[in-house]
Amino acid sequence: MSGNQPDPSETAKRLLAYLRRLQNDHGAMADLRCALSPARLPRAWPLLAPVGGIGNTRIETVAGLFAYHPDEASTGNLGTTCRLLAAGNNSFDGRFRRLLSCDRDEICERLRPVVLAARAKGVKINYEELFVDLWYWGDKAKARWAREYWGVPESEESGAAPEAAA
Secondary structure (H helix, E strand, C coil), X not given: CCCCCCXXXXXXHHHHHHHHHXXXXXXXXXXXXXXXXXXXXXXXXXXXXXXXXXXXHHHHHHHHHHHHCCCECCCCCHHHHHHHHHCCCCCHHHHHHHHHCXXXXXXXXXXXXXXXHHHHHCCCECHHHHHHHHHCCCHHHHHXXXXXXXXXXXXXXXXXXXXXXX
16 A cells, blocks of 8 residues: 555544544534535535545545434444345335445445434444445445345354255
8 A cells, every 4th residue: 555545444443533522512413414415515624624524525425424323333334234224124125226336426425315214223334344335435345235235144154054946
């Protein structure tokens, strides 16, 4: 990694540590939610400046999403979150497929409804992993999400091998 390129994992850790410090400041959280609205984005800039977030779509997105739903998971990725949201909701599969079809510019715009659904159902989100996935958004990140969403839950992996399809 070159010396002038930031490490996305370290950037994510610094960003989330900063957001956690602001999490009980309702005014700050309200301003950070503005990061998801192009018309109101400048309201978030004073809070995003200390973490290099002005004009950084990934930082703006993760900060805005965290401000809506600060309940964090320490494992999994957004595929895990979506799998939990899809339980008992047949229409969620289409929403997840649309996320996977997004390009680098589109994905940040499509995450807010998913995070709001997670907040409504009390499903936690791994924001550090989300930031890294947005940083490297492409086929590998999409495949990781898909494996978590459609993969075999860990509790079933140690069981017997699935029967062959007839």
